[in-house]
Amino acid sequence: MSREAQWEVVIGLETHAQLQTRSKIFSGAATAFGAEPNRQACAVDIALPGVLPVLNREAVVCAIKFGLAVGAQIAPRSIFARKNYFYPDLPKGYQISQYEIPVVLGGGVAIKVSPDGTPREKIVRLTRAHLEEDAGKSLHEDFHGKTGIDLNRAGTPLLEIVTEPDMSSSAEAVAYAKALHSLVTWIGICDGNMQEGSFRCDANVSVRRPGEPLGTRREIKNLNSFRFLQQAIDYEIQWQINEIEEGRKIQQATVLFNPDTGETRAMRSKEDAHDYRYFPDPDLLPLEITPAWIDEVKSGLPELPGAMRARFERDFGLNAYDAEVLTDELAKARYFETAVAGAGAANAKLCANWVMGEIASRLNAEQREFAQLPVSAAQLAGVVARIADGTISNKMAREVFDALWNGEAADADTVIAARGLKQVSDASAIEPIIEEVLAANPKSVEEFRAGKEKAFNALVGQIMKTTKGKANPQQVNDLLRRKLGA
Amino acid sequence: MSLTPDEVRRIARLARLEISAEETDRTREQLNGILAFIEQLQAVDTAGVEPMAHAMDIVQRLRSDAVTEPDRREAFQAIAPETEAGLYLVPKVIE
Numbered sequence: 001m002s003r004e005a006q007w008e009v010v011i012g013l014e015t016h017a018q019l020q021t022r023s024k025i026f027s028g029a030a031t032a033f034g035a036e037p038n039r040q041a042c043a044v045d046i047a048l049p050g051v052l053p054v055l056n057r058e059a060v061v062c063a064i065k066f067g068l069a070v071g072a073q074i075a076p077r078s079i080f081a082r083k084n085y086f087y088p089d090l091p092k093g094y095q096i097s098q099y100e101i102p103v104v105l106g107g108g109v110a111i112k113v114s115p116d117g118t119p120r121e122k123i124v125r126l127t128r129a130h131l132e133e134d135a136g137k138s139l140h141e142d143f144h145g146k147t148g149i150d151l152n153r154a155g156t157p158l159l160e161i162v163t164e165p166d167m168s169s170s171a172e173a174v175a176y177a178k179a180l181h182s183l184v185t186w187i188g189i190c191d192g193n194m195q196e197g198s199f200r201c202d203a204n205v206s207v208r209r210p211g212e213p214l215g216t217r218r219e220i221k222n223l224n225s226f227r228f229l230q231q232a233i234d235y236e237i238q239w240q241i242n243e244i245e246e247g248r249k250i251q252q253a254t255v256l257f258n259p260d261t262g263e264t265r266a267m268r269s270k271e272d273a274h275d276y277r278y279f280p281d282p283d284l285l286p287l288e289i290t291p292a293w294i295d296e297v298k299s300g301l302p303e304l305p306g307a308m309r310a311r312f313e314r315d316f317g318l319n320a321y322d323a324e325v326l327t328d329e330l331a332k333a334r335y336f337e338t339a340v341a342g343a344g345a346a347n348a349k350l351c352a353n354w355v356m357g358e359i360a361s362r363l364n365a366e367q368r369e370f371a372q373l374p375v376s377a378a379q380l381a382g383v384v385a386r387i388a389d390g391t392i393s394n395k396m397a398r399e400v401f402d403a404l405w406n407g408e409a410a411d412a413d414t415v416i417a418a419r420g421l422k423q424v425s426d427a428s429a430i431e432p433i434i435e436e437v438l439a440a441n442p443k444s445v446e447e448f449r450a451g452k453e454k455a456f457n458a459l460v461g462q463i464m465k466t467t468k469g470k471a472n473p474q475q476v477n478d479l480l481r482r483k484l485g486a
Numbered sequence: 487m488s489l490t491p492d493e494v495r496r497i498a499r500l501a502r503l504e505i506s507a508e509e510t511d512r513t514r515e516q517l518n519g520i521l522a523f524i525e526q527l528q529a530v531d532t533a534g535v536e537p538m539a540h541a542m543d544i545v546q547r548l549r550s551d552a553v554t555e556p557d558r559r560e561a562f563q564a565i566a567p568e569t570e571a572g573l574y575l576v577p578k579v580i581e
Contacts, residue, residue: 021551022551022552022553023551023552023553023554023555027555028549028552028553028554028555029553029555030553030555036572037571037572037573038559038562038563038572038573038574039557039559039572040557041559041562042555042558043555043558043562044555046562046574048562054547054548054549055546055547055548055549056548056549056551057548057549057550057551058550058551059551060548077545079539084500086502087579088574088576088579100537101539138579139573140578140579143570143573143575145578146568146575146576146577146578147575147576147577147578147579148570148571148573148574148575149573149574149575149576150572150573151574275500277500280539280540282540284546285540285542285544285545285546285547286539286540286545286546287545287546288545288546
């Protein structure tokens, strides 16, 4: 039995998603990323004496959307609490968060797992999600032995999403984080930009021998990429197993992941660091969410990815893989649907191939987002329709698409006409060319008759060359085989 | 319930208050006095009463999501002990 098989891994994630509001959660300062230091930190954010927080309605709407999207219970009445700790990027000396009664309770996120090689669906249960404010940033570069504080981020609304300890490998943790990331961007509550810190994960990791009670966990803080999440958890699992096998006990701790070394290391944290002395914030009254408000938010939610996936499989006959890839991003799914609407449901698979193939690789090569695609869905539909009706070959279609991508024309038909790209499918036009090529290449004909398939391809190549690539390749294949009596 | 001197020192440390030995005793007496009041309150049977988070039985008013605060960095930083490059400077934070 392998060493890993003797251990069970238990992982829970806490994710901080910055909510896409224009202003902060408790003040009217702007939240835009990248402003000069402290230009978006108002009196409330820097905690001048006498200021009072006023809750942003839109932040609550985001929490309701999330609760609906994960099938959670939305608390009709939730409470804001003060989480007390001292750190210079938290000027009030407490963070406004939620403690006993969070706004979202329960729910779950579906992921695909395959621990034994067979893929199946697993639901990662959510414990809760609560609203809170982000802290500022400490810049530890040397300012004459001092630390610089930028409070632009202080007061940015966050939704902290907490799972049950339901994941049992780094792969599952990453699958959950990706599914959650896709969901929060899909419903438009978070921009999902991990580099800018809009979506960051803390991972609680412990190991135990099968059947034993839960082991002591260590919390890896602030993982801001899926790769780091995977690496940090893998390292942490090995580290904990080593410690236990060598007879040491795991101490509960908060650890940081160092991407340069790939290691996790315990933060030097002060005694009492976790004694937050939560209590209800007297500055904020209970938050009431009425059923009418929930209904109103619900009516504005887009179709959720799971439902859309099922619909793509059912209505367009796509396989599960295609349906999943097409629905990992709302902009992509909408683009695909618009293209299918233009090209016809019968050509859905062809549209899917273009979206997942040519378009995905071009976007990847140019580091662009789906939202910035230069070819509209209607333009793609035009290309697909001409492939489907036999006007152009796949090769020609790529040329047409390229022209559209570069803005050379407004639609596929214009490019086809301008470049004379119509493929020739007319046998009476192709046959004389075949005769001509066969007469000029007796050696290839001999070789083919002697059983060399390569020679056949060489002949096809010659014919395509003579027709300047315009002959329908399938037609050429069929006619040539017939001519050679094969 | 009454607090020990150690507990009083710990509470002071959490609140970042520096208290002398003499202050520790006085603070302990005062806190214990407060706790005695709370004990009286806790003697009331509250079974079946929903916990209260706020003295007023009204709900939170919400503001619309609009940027209403202008940039007043210069005014704020004029009263800060030390600033540089737009940042507030504080004693070095060791982590």
